Amino acid sequence: MYEQYITLGILAAVAVVTGAAILFLNSILGPKRWTASKLDTFETGNEPEGDARQRFSIRFYLVAILFILFDIEVVFLFPWAVLYRQYIAAGLGLFVFIEMLVFISILGVGLAYVWRKGALEWD
């Protein structure tokens, strides 16, 4: 039963060995010339400023969470739209349409809730 996993095991072993070998060879063979700008924090070419671990507003989290929520829910619309013709052909058009209406109305309740709650206001 487990023979079929041998190839997978070989692949994993090759990957680990290759990676380890490259890192190891690099550390002994590669030239190392440290300069001040090389050792500095990389901030897309700008001069680094301040500590990375500073506090920032909780609102960013709120916006991010709401974005993830609604974004992922809207992603479900896409496969639905792509497959809708096939559903119609299978005689399921009305059913799938109503399903999506239910889904969107649940989304609408959520939107109404966060809107009225003030989660979309920045201040």
Added chain:
Amino acid sequence: MNIAFNVSDLLGILPVLIVIAFAALCALAEVFAKPGQSRGFVGTLGLIGALIAFAANAWQWHGLDGAYSVPLFGGGLVMDAFSTYFNFLFLAGTALTLVLSTKYLKEHGSDLGEFHALVLFAAAGMMLMAQSRDLIILFIALELMSVSIYVLVAFVRKSRRGAEAALKYFLIGAFASAILLYGIALLYGATNSVELTTIRRALDADPSLANGLLVRLGMVLVLVGIGFKVALAPFHLWTPDVYDGAPSPVTGFMASCVKAAGFAVLIRVFTVTFGYDAMEFGAGGNGWVGVLYLLAIVTMFAGNLAALPQSNVKRILAYSSIAHAGYLLVGVVAGSFGNLTIDTEAAATLGPNGAILFYLMVYAFSTFLVFSALSLFGKDGEEHTHLSDLAGMGFRRPFVGLALAVGMLSLAGMPPLGGFFGKFYLFREAMLSGRPEVTILVLVAIVNSMIGLYYYLRVLVFLYMKEPTREVPVYSSRGATTVGLISLALVFLLGLFPGGLLTMAQRGIGSLRPVVTTPTASLTATEPQTPPAASRQAGSRAPRLELKAPPAQLKLATPINLKATTTH
């Protein structure tokens, strides 16, 4: 899974749909209400929702005959007497929690409508857990319940301990969910299905698969995931902190309903799906019963011994809930030993699994009785539930004292209260399985019950025999009194007239039998063969759900049918 959908399938999850609709209504009512307005009406709205769902549930119970089992949505969900029984428990617990929390939230300065919405969402999750026959749906339902409970634990924002408890619960709960999901993945890998009936068939068809490493590992991981939720030792370490830090009504909700949902899953997934007879521990079996056997012993001792030195009543109750999970495991272990067979004689008995259903209901009402009184101690995010805070309360607030005393005695298992008969039937049915190992387990459980007496009676000592040392804020609330009176009445009535509920529990557990019989027999009664991939047509092969009672007969029945008949 095929997309078999009948509109009538929606009737099978009608209580869940009602609860979810009212949860959304509660959330909208919160945001559309005037700021500063009391949110008591949101609680009333939620209560109405819970009661309507309860009525719908009673309609299913009365409209269908015998131990019914109706698969819904192509077998992913099921409406059987078992799930309907549990829905009664969840909805009663939800209603009691909502009534209990209205004044509590005001006293602690967290009067927000989201509380009621979250309680209802958690209830919907529990109901789907009891109804699911598909591991993925089970997982989603479990998460719906868990995420709602995480938030509820931290709901009183002034309470630092609440926030700490919620964070601990969330982190550990997230790990438990991941472990559960991994277990589901392994079971899927082994059996090529997440549907419980199909898994059962695959295990029956190939005993070497059932004994294989993949299935064993999957079972253990699923057990760990559910064990976290019902607080089995050694997965119980979050329990005291979370039960202590959570608002008291939420603690009551967790102790009664979350635990019941976990055991519903435990019975459906382990006893029914992973088999009961062929897989004894020791020779030839895959040993989940043996694992549970050890866990039962560890859980009982861990709960009872750790409760002894506690001085906070909520921590005592947390450890007591761990101990109760251990007693219930005795039933699960005994119930897996062939007492769930299909011959007609056995079908007429309660069996250890039926005793678990009875026990959970009694335990829920005992818990609500205790928490109806305990939630009154405190103000502004600060709960005063130390034993010394209770001193002299039996005389200063006689009803609060009475509720706590009777609740504690019922949890301890004192006749003639419901708690005694819960234990009595559980241990009796376990003994009737006639296995020496189970007899030893029952003896351990009885010894543990005696250990437990110490910490339950200690509360009574403080209530009635100690002088108060300091003044603690104890508010009074009509809601809490109502919950206390209802629970008090039920705890007494279930002790004096257990017959009605026993009949219900028996009917509930009876509905699991068609699934646990030999795989061919299970297909004849209510369940269609899983359609092959070629016939993925909507409705064509879907089972039809027809409720016999017309909507005109829809009536609100209490879950406890107090007939003075006994079933034995």
